[in-house]
Amino acid sequence: MKIDHIAIAVNNVESAAKEYQQALGIDNVEFETIESEGVKIAIIPLDNGRIELMEPTNDSSPIKKFLEKRGEGLHHMALETDNIEGEVKRMQGCGIQFLGKIRSGSAGTKVTFIHPKSLCGVLAELCSHPK
């Protein structure tokens, strides 16, 4: 199990990316819109993972609701496993609750989300990258 990325809700992904790039001294950034999740993301690469800045693309996006309630800030952590199906099965056997089934994320990844009530208030993405 590895830390894959840390996801942060922001009001404006372009200006947030500039702030993060300047603060962390990082030149490269990639932008991607994931319509199915209602977000535009900026991916800030670090040596062992990524920071993802997320701006809602529509009013029904969960990120929009998060921003209205809590303002900008840490939204979820993402953990990577080689075997997402096996991990989900093992976790369900321990009573861990999930938000939705395993589904396709960006760039061929498979993703699902662990309910915050199973991890002390923390929303956690579980993901597998294509081999």
Add this chain to the structure above:
Amino acid sequence: MKIDHIAIAVNNVESAAKEYQQALGIDNVEFETIESEGVKIAIIPLDNGRIELMEPTNDSSPIKKFLEKRGEGLHHMALETDNIEGEVKRMQGCGIQFLGKIRSGSAGTKVTFIHPKSLCGVLAELCSHPK
């Protein structure tokens, strides 16, 4: 720049550690009390970093205030650099604001914190490990 750890505020660090260990399938955990920061932490090791669960040890702990205001959840992210003095100097040159000077953390680390207003609402620890 690397992700060092993800820090989570919890009400009870022993029971939270058990939940995380069971959910993530991780046997080992270490506990440590950092009196200067007013926290007891559980360190959950991952392949490329750590999750740190933090319980306040006194009423003036910032973690106590966070829990009262927001409840359990993601508290800060920690980024590791080989050269904390150089990074702080570079960041201050960009207008990044810090919460306190570079100080000693646990196990010989040097730490400081970037003010959330410099990173879109995210509290970020900057740390260097002893070589």
